[in-house]
Amino acid sequence: xxxxxxxxxxxxxxxxxxxxxxxxxxxxxxxxxxxxxxxxxxxxxxxxxxxxxxxxxxxxxxxxxxxxxxxxxxxxxxxxxxxxxxxxxxxxxxxxxxxxxxxxxxxxxxxxxxxxxxxxxxxxxxxxxxxxxxxxxxxxxxxxxxxxxxxxxxxxxxxxxxx
Amino acid sequence: xxxxxxxxxxxxxxxxxxxxxxxxxxxxxxxxxxxxxxxxxxxxxxxxxxxxxxxxxxxxxxxxxxxxxxxxxxxxxxxxxxxxxxxxxxxxxxxxxxxxxxxxxxxxxxxxxxxxxxxxxxxxxxxxxxxxxxxxxxxxxxxxxxxxxxxxxxxxxxxxxxxxxxxxxxxxxxxxxxxxxxxxxxxxxxxxxxxxxxxxxxxxxxxxxxxxxxxxxxxxxxxxxxxxxxxxxxxxxxxxxxxxxxxxxxxxxxxxxxxxxxxxxxxxxxxxxxxxxxxxxxxxxxxxxxxxxxxxxxxxxxxxxxxxxxxxxxxxxxxxxxxxxxxxxxxxxxxxxxxxxxxxxxxxxxxxxxxxxxxxxxxxxxxxxxxxxxxxxxxxxxxxxxxxxxxxxxxxxxxxxxxxxxxxxxxxxxxxxxxxxxxxxxxxxxxxxxxxxxxxxxxxxxxxxxxxxxxxxxxxxxxxxxxxxxxxxxxxxxxxxxxxxxxxxxxxxxxxxxxxxxxxxxxxxxxxxxxxxxxxxxxxxxxxxxxxxxxxxxxxxxxxxxxxxxxxxxxxxxxxxxxxxxxxxxxxxxxxxxxxxxxxxxxxxxxxxxxxxxxxxxxxxxxxxxxxxxxxxxxxxxxxxxxxxxxxxxxxxxxxxxxxxxxxxxxxxxxxxxxxxxxxxxxxxxxxxxxxxxxxxxxxxxxxxxxxxxxxxxxxxxxxxxxxxxxxxxxxxxxxxxxxxxxxxxxxxxxxxxxxxxxxxxxxxxxxxxxxxxxxxxxxxxxxxxxxxxxxxxxx
Numbered sequence: 034x035x036x037x038x039x040x041x042x043x044x045x046x047x048x049x050x051x052x053x054x055x056x057x058x059x060x061x062x063x064x065x066x067x068x069x070x071x072x073x074x075x076x077x078x079x080x081x082x083x084x085x086x087x088x089x090x091x092x093x094x095x096x097x098x099x100x101x102x103x104x105x106x107x108x109x110x111x112x113x114x115x116x117x118x119x120x121x122x123x124x125x126x127x128x129x130x131x132x133x134x135x136x137x138x139x140x141x142x143x144x145x146x147x148x149x150x151x152x153x154x155x156x157x158x159x160x161x162x163x164x165x166x167x168x169x170x171x172x173x174x175x176x177x178x179x180x181x182x183x184x185x186x187x188x189x190x191x192x193x194x195x196x
Numbered sequence: 197x198x199x200x201x202x203x204x205x206x207x208x209x210x211x212x213x214x215x216x217x218x219x220x221x222x223x224x225x226x227x228x229x230x231x232x233x234x235x236x237x238x239x240x241x242x243x244x245x246x247x248x249x250x251x252x253x254x255x256x257x258x259x260x261x262x263x264x265x266x267x268x269x270x271x272x273x274x275x276x277x278x279x280x281x282x283x284x285x286x287x288x289x290x291x292x293x294x295x296x297x298x299x300x301x302x303x304x305x306x307x308x309x310x311x312x313x314x315x316x317x318x319x320x321x322x323x324x325x326x327x328x329x330x331x332x333x334x335x336x337x338x339x340x341x342x343x344x345x346x347x348x349x350x351x352x353x354x355x356x357x358x359x360x361x362x363x364x365x366x367x368x369x370x371x372x373x374x375x376x377x378x379x380x381x382x383x384x385x386x387x388x389x390x391x392x393x394x395x396x397x398x399x400x401x402x403x404x405x406x407x408x409x410x411x412x413x414x415x416x417x418x419x420x421x422x423x424x425x426x427x428x429x430x431x432x433x434x435x436x437x438x439x440x441x442x443x444x445x446x447x448x449x450x451x452x453x454x455x456x457x458x459x460x461x462x463x464x465x466x467x468x469x470x471x472x473x474x475x476x477x478x479x480x481x482x483x484x485x486x487x488x489x490x491x492x493x494x495x496x497x498x499x500x501x502x503x504x505x506x507x508x509x510x511x512x513x514x515x516x517x518x519x520x521x522x523x524x525x526x527x528x529x530x531x532x533x534x535x536x537x538x539x540x541x542x543x544x545x546x547x548x549x550x551x552x553x554x555x556x557x558x559x560x561x562x563x564x565x566x567x568x569x570x571x572x573x574x575x576x577x578x579x580x581x582x583x584x585x586x587x588x589x590x591x592x593x594x595x596x597x598x599x600x601x602x603x604x605x606x607x608x609x610x611x612x613x614x615x616x617x618x619x620x621x622x623x624x625x626x627x628x629x630x631x632x633x634x635x636x637x638x639x640x641x642x643x644x645x646x647x648x649x650x651x652x653x654x655x656x657x658x659x660x661x662x663x664x665x666x667x668x669x670x671x672x673x674x675x676x677x678x679x680x681x682x683x684x685x686x687x688x689x690x691x692x693x694x695x696x697x698x699x700x701x702x703x704x705x706x707x708x709x710x711x712x713x714x715x716x717x718x719x720x721x722x723x724x725x726x727x728x729x730x731x732x733x734x735x736x737x738x739x740x741x742x743x744x745x746x747x748x749x750x751x752x753x754x755x756x757x758x759x760x761x762x763x764x765x766x767x768x769x770x771x772x773x774x775x776x777x778x779x780x781x782x783x784x785x786x787x788x789x790x791x792x793x794x795x796x797x798x799x800x801x802x803x804x805x806x807x808x809x810x811x812x813x814x815x816x817x818x819x820x821x822x823x824x825x826x827x828x829x830x831x832x833x834x835x836x837x838x839x840x841x842x843x844x845x846x847x848x849x850x851x852x853x854x855x856x857x858x859x860x861x862x863x864x865x866x867x868x869x870x871x872x873x874x875x876x877x878x879x880x881x882x883x884x885x886x887x888x889x890x891x892x893x894x895x896x897x898x899x900x901x902x903x904x905x906x907x908x909x910x911x912x913x914x915x916x917x918x919x920x921x922x923x924x925x926x927x928x929x930x931x932x933x934x935x936x937x938x939x940x941x942x943x944x945x946x947x948x949x950x951x952x953x954x955x956x957x958x959x960x961x962x963x964x965x966x967x968x969x970x971x972x973x974x975x976x
Contacts, residue, residue: 053319067224068217070449072397073482077902080397108217117215125211128867131875132702133214134398134449140215156915163910167902169397169450170702172878172939173910175871 037101041066042110050097056090057081059097060107068108068137072167079166082138082145083107089145091165108137111144120144120183129179131170142166143180152188154181201715202930205867209721210706213447220446222401223479225416230403231260233465233478234321236311236328237487238303241339241559241895242350243332245301245310253313253327258320261472262328263464264311265298273297273467274433276460278524279675282362282533282555290362293353293557295523297433297460297467303332304352304522305559306895307487309460312468314476337559339891341496341519344558352522352557361520361555362529366537367610372550375511379502383585389573390962391494391519391889392882393905394566396701398449399480400489404465408473412440417462419445420455420699421739424676426731428458428526435466445729448701452879453565454489455701456741457526486900491889492566494519495532495573501581507589509600511548514540514577518555518563525564529555534612534672535570535660535742541609542578543620543656543833544600549610559895565741567879567940571659579655579945584958593949594628597656613660615831618859622921624656627835627857630917636839649842649956649973650852653949654835657942661934662747662830662925679825680744681737682752684713684760686818688805690798691723694756697737698749699729703936704868705745711864712750712930716757717797718783735821743934746864747830751928755822763818764800770811771795771803830925830933834858836877838946842954847970849885849951855917856942861925861933869935870918876939877916882908883940884947888963906963 038047041064048063060066060083071093072080081093084106111118120143123129130136146162147154154162159180160173168176200206213219250262276295283289299308311328315321336350343349344359352359376382396418403416413436419425422443429435429443448455465476480488497516504510518532537551586593598621607615628634636652643650663669666677683695694709710724727733740749761781768786769776772793780789787794795803800818803809807816837855842848856873863869886906890898899905924931944962951969952958957976960968 051317051319061224065226066217067221068219070221070398071223071481072399073902075482075901075903077907078397078482108215112216121215124215125207128208128871130211130214131704131871132397132450133210133219133447134221134396136214136219137217160910160913167397167907167909169395169452169879169907170875171871172874172876172908172916173913174874174878174915177910177915 035098037097039100039103039105041105042107052098054097055093056095056097056100057092060092066107066109070134070137072135077167078135079142080135080138082141084141084145089142108141111140118144119186123179123183123186127175127179127182129171129176135166135168139166139168139176143183146180147184147187152184154184156181200721201711202864204711204865206707206711206721206865208704208707209710210704221398221449222403222416222418222446225403227403227405227475230475230477231314231316232318232321233312233314233468233476234318234325235309235461235478236313236325236330238299238306238308238310240303240332240334241306241337242335243303244335245299245303246331246333248311249329250311252329253324256320256324256327258316259324260314260474262311262313262324263468263471265296265300268298268464268467269300271467272434273463276523277432278529279526280530281673282364282529284362285365290529291356291360292524293356297463305561306897307561312464314468314472337895339558339560339895341494341517341556341558344556345517345554352559356557359557361524361557363554364533365550365552367550368548369550372511372513372548375548376500376502376513379510380505381503381589383501383581383588385499385581385584387497387499387577387580388961389493389495389576390883392492392566392887393486393889394452394454394489394492395907396450396452396454399482399485400455400459400461401479402462402465403475403477404462404469405475406466406470413466414442414444415462415466416444416446418448418455419443420448420451420701420741422699422729423697423731423737424739425458425462429463433463435463443731445699451701452567453492453569453741456739457490457564482902483900486905487897488561490525490562490564491521492563493573494563497577499577499581501585503585503589507591507596507599509544509546512540512546514551516553518553519558519560520555521558521560521562523562525562528562528564530674531565531570536574538612539571539574539658539660540578540611541613542575543602543658545602546610551611560891567876568937571937572941572944575655575657575941576945580948583653583949587958593654594624594633598624614828616828616926617923618831618833619921619923620656620833623833623835623857623859626919626921627654627837627855630857630919631837631839631853631855633837643841649844649954651950651954652837652839653946653953654837655942655946655949656835657938658831658833659938659941660829660831661743661937662826662928663742663744664829665827666825676738677825678738679823680748680752681735681821681823682756683819683821684753684756686760686801688802690719690801693725693727694753695727695734696749696753697734697739698745699740701740703740703745704865708864708868709750709753712753713757716761717781719797743936746932747925747928747934748824748826750930751826752822752824754929755824756820759820759822760818766811766814767803768795768800771809826928828927830861830928832858832860832933832935832938834938834942836942836946838950840950840954842951842969842973844973847966847973849964849969851881851914853917854914856939857919857921858935858938859921859923860935861922862931863920872935873918873939874916876937877943878908878913879940880943881913881947884944884962884964886912886963
């Protein structure tokens with residue numbers, strides 16, 4: 034057992050965990066943050082994506098101990114002040130989810146993708162970038178649409194802020 | 197249509213909880229004192245169990261108990277059943293082998309559950325499961341559906357000689373043989389429909405909680421039909437009487453058929469909770485899901501289709517072997533019979549049809565309904581054969597289909613189904629226009645210039661859904677009726693709860709069902725809540741599968757709304773001193789038609805509950821229930837066109853465009869319906885290009901993770917072009933047909949027809965991987 038401390042969604046947290054405890058299990062079972070899901074156990078499906086120090090990480094492939102002292106953001110922490118993040122809003126607006134199980138990981142991956150591409154994305158790039166996130170319901174059609182719409186929205190917002 | 201009524205593209209009410217991480221899935225449920233379970237599973241595909249030693253495992257850290265099949269049997273827990281009786285051609289009943297929730301003397305596939313380990317943590321349970329010593333005597337194995345029927349194949353169940361479950365037929369064999377003998381041209385094919393793993397993204401899970409003080413069980417489970425789960429677990433598995441068993445299917449992360457069935461795990465978790473005195477939770481990992489979720493498809497078929505000199509079909513004969521795996525899952529017998537061979541007429545006038553289906557046991561996971569369930573297999577047989585026939589006859593595939601389309605309705609096929617309505621040519625024309633079918637030769641020539649082989653393929657499908665008329669399915673062997681129930685509860689302030697026996701696991705019922713109520717009463721959808729998935733809240737229901745929630749589930753809501761409206765009108769007529777026949781309900785008002793005399797909907801509701809001034813003899817309150825039993829199946833139909841480019845150097849196939857033109861009857865929410873088509877088509881393209889389930893000779897599943905089983909990813913798929921042509925279903929009050937499965941039914945043959953067109957070699961099986969396509973290109 035070892036003690037891990039980290040910041041999750043802006044809050045300092047700590048817990049005693051077995052050394053083999055994965056970050057996703059720490060989030061789900063110790064912190065009760067059940068929005069992050071386990072879909073495949075092999076780092077393929079991306080239902081478990083969270084942000085660690087600002088980067089998308091598959092939390093089923095990282096030990097909780099490896100995230101010690103890190104800043105972790107989960108789907109529960111994405112809507113700042115109760116207002117939906119533009120990617121969340123776009124998924125709703127464009128019907129980018131059906132059963133909702135892959136959705137948290139999909140949204141966290143999309144936010145990271147938009148950040149990394151500085152708000153410049155086209156359909157082909159979005160599809161290639163979604164390689165690590167599997168959805169069985171939507172055929173990705175509306176997920177791609179939502180990501181592109183959010184990209185536009187966030188780019189627009191960034192421009193306004195710069196002006 | 198109101199802004200939130202029928203036909204409105206309303207964003208979903210249920211989305212907020214999912215996009216903010218507040219979904220409530222079975223794995224998220226926590227009960228005080230809850231412990232974690234792991235199943236010990238057979239590593240062998242076929243073996244006798246000589247002994248099970250749990251002593252070492254029981255002594256491991258954190259272990260509460262380890263339980264095996266003998267103890268389960270001692271407590272009288274029953275065997276799993278198949279709920280649809282099929283009789284063979286000779287009149288004998290199907291040979292259903294015993295399926296124990298925990299195997300006792302024999303295991304029959306890799307993954308067969310042998311024992312359950314319950315511990316404080318999942319990791320401890322997993323460690324202890326490794327320490328359970330099971331002594332096996334390994335037996336010979338068979339996994340192939342044709343080989344299992346051969347002499348000398350290993351015998352899997354004692355009561356199914358030669359591994360044959362049934363040998364069933366439909367249609368007129370002699371007439372069909374004679375029509376084929378007299379045909380001007382006969383197209384013959386051998387067609388394999390590849391085995392698929394459904395792969396809902398949420399793995400199956402169960403949490404069993406026995407409350408000793410109340411002598412009552414609660415089961416949270418990933419089910420598409422919690423009421424059927426309760427019924428079956430009570431009536432057949434002796435877990436508990438229905439009044440002492442509550443089944444809750446909260447948010448469920450996709451199903452696609454695989455969560456219809458009642459599996460060993462939920463039964464064992466409930467039983468183990470009583471046995472150990474602690475709530476017991478089990479969550480499948482993905483490999484466990486691959487090994488034990490009911491698989492789909494797995495048919496081997498020989499087909500003959502005969503044409504006269506005018507290219508009209510004169511006869512169709514189909515001989516299919518359907519692999520049902522090691523045990524008969526809940527609806528496994530219906531899928532390759534009444535959901536398959538009854539659709540062999542497709543969209544075509546075919547005077548003579550005979551279908552023969554032999555269902556067989558093999559040492560593989562059980563096979564049951566997967567999105568489309570029998571109809572994709574029928575469509576694949578027909579549409580591959582039609583395309584092949586067109587090539588053999590030297591005429592356009594579109595024109596061969598057009599010449600044979602059914603144009604008059606109702607149409608009685610030779611294989612039971614009676615199509616009530618349709619306009620198949622409208623979808624064919626719409627798809628051809630959207631795909632610019634006529635412009636294809638120019639595109640093909642342009643692709644050739646780039647060294648690419650371009651092909652186009654189509655598929656005209658019809659399916660039967662809105663499952664199903666109870667009397668009809670009862671006469672065909674179903675053990676249950678397939679109606680649906682609804683209750684509409686109007687609160688005193690006029691807001692409404694709708695309780696439904698349908699279950700939403702991605703289909704958006706919380707939105708579309710509310711749209712129906714909004715359309716009828718003119719109240720906002722925010723004032724309508726949909727309650728489902730809990731046997732303590734909803735009395736009875738048959739759940740969601742077979743694209744039935746719209747056609748059957750919503751029709752039940754219509755029937756309940758009819759009663760609510762009638763009573764509301766009587767109250768309003770009394771209060772407004774008007775004739776009941778003059779009362780109309782519009783825009784949230786209950787008014788006297790053609791006058792300004794009106795009451796708000798909420799005022800009528802309040803009057804129903806204050807009961808100060810009701811018509812003489814009327815009971816207070818405003819709450820009505822209804823059961824709706826459909827008069828017929830519904831028949832969605834359409835035309836799909838796929839255009840591909842194949843790189844002959846690598847065999848890689850790129851889908852350039854995919855067009856879907858569907859007739860689903862009336863549509864409640866086009867956004868949601870289009871989403872259903874997208875998802876279905878993606879699964880169909882997955883079957884055609886990527887997804888193959890591979891067992892080795894010893895019965896080991898080689899494709900048991902996402903590292904090995906190729907799921908469609910965003911980069912494998914194009915954006916889809918979707919359109920609707922509408923003929924209203926004549927047998928339900930909403931005129932809707934159902935849209936949940938069409939995409940998966942219609943798309944695989946369109947893809948394979950396109951690839952075989954591109955490469956000029958018709959000899960290609962699914963999944964058409966790059967390697968297979970490359971080999972076919974080079975063999976052409």
